[in-house]
Amino acid sequence: MSDPSNELLIALIQAETSQSITPHPYSLAEIQKYNSLSNPSTESILEKIQLQKNLSDTNVWESEPIIELVDTILESAMMQRVSDIHFEPFETHLSVRFR
Incomplete structure (x- = not known):
């Protein structure tokens, strides 16, 4: 936890x-490093998708990297306890918003 003296947050988590x-102090950099170890970055997943698209004639939408990307989005949404996931497709990219 970046601020172990935050009694309100501790009480909310306990409730x-x-x-x-039992809070332990960690810097923001340490927390981000831990998160990056457990969650693959979107960029690395997208690189896998592009590589597979270039190397294969199979349907890229049924590929493992796509499934990994969707799993990452859903896991992030559950961790943040969001009520909605909004996908906004654009010509060159996809925007994902949580509410």
């Missing part, structure tokens, strides 16, 4: 999880 919380 939400019904668990005792």
Whole structure:
């Protein structure tokens, strides 16, 4: 936790999880490093999709990188406890918004 003195946040987490919380101080860089180890970056997934698209005649939309991208989006949405996921397709990119 970047601010272990945040008693309000600790109380909210304890109330939400019904668990005792022992906060440990971590810098934002350490937290981001940990998150990057457990969650593949969108850029790396998109690179895999492009590579597979270039190397194969198979349907890229049924490929493992697409499934990995959707799993990452859904996992992020669940972690943030969002109520809606909005996909906005554009000509050159896709925008994903959580609400």
